[in-house]
Amino acid sequence: MNIRDEKIIMAHSLVQLDDLSDEVLIYILKKLDNDQVLYSLMGVNKRLNTLVHDSIFTSHLTLMTRSANDCISPLSERILHRFYSQILPEIHHQIQWLNVESSSMERILSGNYPNLYGLGLYNLEIETTAHLFTNGNIFTDLMKNQILSFIISIRQNRKQTSIKDKNTIMFTNLFTMFTNLQYLNFCSSSIDSQYISFEISPPIFISSTLLELHVSVGSFNDCLYLLDGRFDQLRALYVNISWIHCYSRLISNNMESLPDLKCFSLHCGTDTLAYDELIVPLLHRMFNLEKLDLYLAICCKNALIDGNNLKKNIINRMPKLNKFTFNIRSTVRLNNQINLPSNEDIQYTFNHFPNNQIISCVDYFSEIKQGQCHIYSYPYEWKACHKITNNFPGGISKYVREVSLFDEQPFEHYFFFQISKSFPFIKKLTLINEKPQNDKQSGKLDDKNEHLSISEYPHLSQLNLTEAHDDYIEEFLVDTKTCLPNNLYLSVDYQALKRVTQHFTSNRTRNNCKKLRSLSLIGKYRIPKYVKEYFPHTKIL
Known part of the structure; x- marks a missing residue:
C-alpha cells in the first residue's frame, strides 16, 4: 500500500x-x-484534538508495549520521536502517571511534568541505570517531592555480579530520594525474582509516608526487618521470600503486634520446615488483617495442612479478615501411618469455609515415602504452580508462567494436552517422571477424537527434561504430539536425546528440534558434527 492509498483510507x-x-x-x-x-488522532482536526486532550487519555500514559506473555519492549523509534517532539510537550501538564521502558526513560523524563505523581520504570539494568538513583541527579531532584507512587522493574542479567547488594542499595536509596513515597513496587521483570537482603550489613532507612510495599527479600529475617517499625504507616505488605530457614531467629525486639497492617501477602516457593515456628507467630501479630494471601510449600512433621489447620491458626485469629486467598503445598514423611487422609477427607475440612471455592489434590508417593497435599483457592491467581501430578483437577489460569510436573505414575498424552490448555501463557516447564508411558499410541492421529489434539505451548521459552523418561522427550519433540514455539531453550540428557532422535536422524522430531534457540546437553562434553547439523539454528551449550 502506498502513501496515497493510506491517506485515502x-x-x-x-x-x-x-x-x-x-x-x-x-x-x-x-x-x-x-x-x-x-x-x-492528536492534531488530526479540531474536534478530535479536543477529545483526545481529555484527561481520560492524557493523565495515565504507558509508552512501551507488553506482550501476552508479559515481555516488555520499547515503542518504535518513529512513535517515540513524535511523543518526544510533539505530544508530550503539548500535554505535559496533564500527565499524572508515566510507565516507560529503560531505553527511552532518560529522554522521556527529561521533560517537565508538574502534576506527575506516579512513575513506572521497566526493564532496568542495575549496572547502567544506578546513576539515576543518587542524590544530585536532575531526575530525582526534579521529582523528589512530587512522586507518591513508584514501580521499578529490574531486568535480570546473568552476567552481573553482586546483584543482590546493588538491588539493596537502590532500594534503600529510594526513601531518601523520594521523600513523600506512599506506594513502592520494587520487582523483577523475570520469572526468577531478584532479592534484596539486609542481614550482612543492615542499612538505616525509614519512611513515615509509605503505605504499601511490594518487594522480594532473601530471608524471613529480612521480612521481619521490614516490619520492625521503620515503616510506621505501612498498611499493605506484599513480600516474596527466597527461603524461610527453620533456624531463622525471631528477633526479640520485633515481636510487637502490627495492628495497622490491613493487607499481607507472603510468597515463598521453597520448602520450609518453619510454618509453626515462624510463619504462624508472624501472622498472629497481624490480628487486624482484612486481606491475606499465602503461597507456601510446607514440610510438615505430623499432618498435612488442611482447612481445620487454617481455621485454627489463621481465620479464628483474624476477626476482620474478609478475603483469604492461598496456595499451599504441604508434604509429610510416610512412616507406616494408618488412616492417611484421602482427598475427600481434606476437601471435607473446607466445608463452610468462608468466601472461597477451595480445590484440593492429595497424592501419596510410595517410592520416595512422601505424602503431598495441594490446597488452593480458585480461581488460581499465582504465577507458578509446582509438582502437579496426574490428579490435577484442571481449570484455566491465565496468570501462571512457571509449571513443574512430578509423579510416580506415568503421564499420558492427554495429561499434557490438559496442562497446555490450563496454563495458556506458560513460559517455563520442568518435568520429573521416570516412568514410561502406558499408551504411547494415544497421541497419534486416527479416527478417535479425545486424544488426538496436539499440545501447544505458544509462549514456552524454557523446557527442562533432564529428569524425564525417554517417552516424555518424545512427547515434546514429535510434532504430531506437541507444537513447540520458536526460540525455545531445552535442557535434556544427551544419551536420552540420542535415543529419541534415533542417533539424530529421525524426521519425526526434526521440525521441533529446528525451533530450539539453545540446547543444554547433560552428560556430553564433545558435540559431534552430525549433532550440530541436526540442530542447524541452535546454540548447543
Whole structure:
C-alpha cells in the first residue's frame, strides 16, 4: 500500500468518526491504549484534538508495549520521536502517571511534568541505570517531592555480579530520594525474582509516608526487618521470600503486634520446615488483617495442612479478615501411618469455609515415602504452580508462567494436552517422571477424537527434561504430539536425546528440534558434527 492509498483510507475513517457523537467516540477510544489514541488522532482536526486532550487519555500514559506473555519492549523509534517532539510537550501538564521502558526513560523524563505523581520504570539494568538513583541527579531532584507512587522493574542479567547488594542499595536509596513515597513496587521483570537482603550489613532507612510495599527479600529475617517499625504507616505488605530457614531467629525486639497492617501477602516457593515456628507467630501479630494471601510449600512433621489447620491458626485469629486467598503445598514423611487422609477427607475440612471455592489434590508417593497435599483457592491467581501430578483437577489460569510436573505414575498424552490448555501463557516447564508411558499410541492421529489434539505451548521459552523418561522427550519433540514455539531453550540428557532422535536422524522430531534457540546437553562434553547439523539454528551449550 502506498502513501496515497493510506491517506485515502485515513480520510475515509475520519469521516466515519466525525459522524459519531462525542459519547460514542469516547466509548470506542477508551478501548484503545492511550498512547495509540494520542499518536493516531492528536492534531488530526479540531474536534478530535479536543477529545483526545481529555484527561481520560492524557493523565495515565504507558509508552512501551507488553506482550501476552508479559515481555516488555520499547515503542518504535518513529512513535517515540513524535511523543518526544510533539505530544508530550503539548500535554505535559496533564500527565499524572508515566510507565516507560529503560531505553527511552532518560529522554522521556527529561521533560517537565508538574502534576506527575506516579512513575513506572521497566526493564532496568542495575549496572547502567544506578546513576539515576543518587542524590544530585536532575531526575530525582526534579521529582523528589512530587512522586507518591513508584514501580521499578529490574531486568535480570546473568552476567552481573553482586546483584543482590546493588538491588539493596537502590532500594534503600529510594526513601531518601523520594521523600513523600506512599506506594513502592520494587520487582523483577523475570520469572526468577531478584532479592534484596539486609542481614550482612543492615542499612538505616525509614519512611513515615509509605503505605504499601511490594518487594522480594532473601530471608524471613529480612521480612521481619521490614516490619520492625521503620515503616510506621505501612498498611499493605506484599513480600516474596527466597527461603524461610527453620533456624531463622525471631528477633526479640520485633515481636510487637502490627495492628495497622490491613493487607499481607507472603510468597515463598521453597520448602520450609518453619510454618509453626515462624510463619504462624508472624501472622498472629497481624490480628487486624482484612486481606491475606499465602503461597507456601510446607514440610510438615505430623499432618498435612488442611482447612481445620487454617481455621485454627489463621481465620479464628483474624476477626476482620474478609478475603483469604492461598496456595499451599504441604508434604509429610510416610512412616507406616494408618488412616492417611484421602482427598475427600481434606476437601471435607473446607466445608463452610468462608468466601472461597477451595480445590484440593492429595497424592501419596510410595517410592520416595512422601505424602503431598495441594490446597488452593480458585480461581488460581499465582504465577507458578509446582509438582502437579496426574490428579490435577484442571481449570484455566491465565496468570501462571512457571509449571513443574512430578509423579510416580506415568503421564499420558492427554495429561499434557490438559496442562497446555490450563496454563495458556506458560513460559517455563520442568518435568520429573521416570516412568514410561502406558499408551504411547494415544497421541497419534486416527479416527478417535479425545486424544488426538496436539499440545501447544505458544509462549514456552524454557523446557527442562533432564529428569524425564525417554517417552516424555518424545512427547515434546514429535510434532504430531506437541507444537513447540520458536526460540525455545531445552535442557535434556544427551544419551536420552540420542535415543529419541534415533542417533539424530529421525524426521519425526526434526521440525521441533529446528525451533530450539539453545540446547543444554547433560552428560556430553564433545558435540559431534552430525549433532550440530541436526540442530542447524541452535546454540548447543
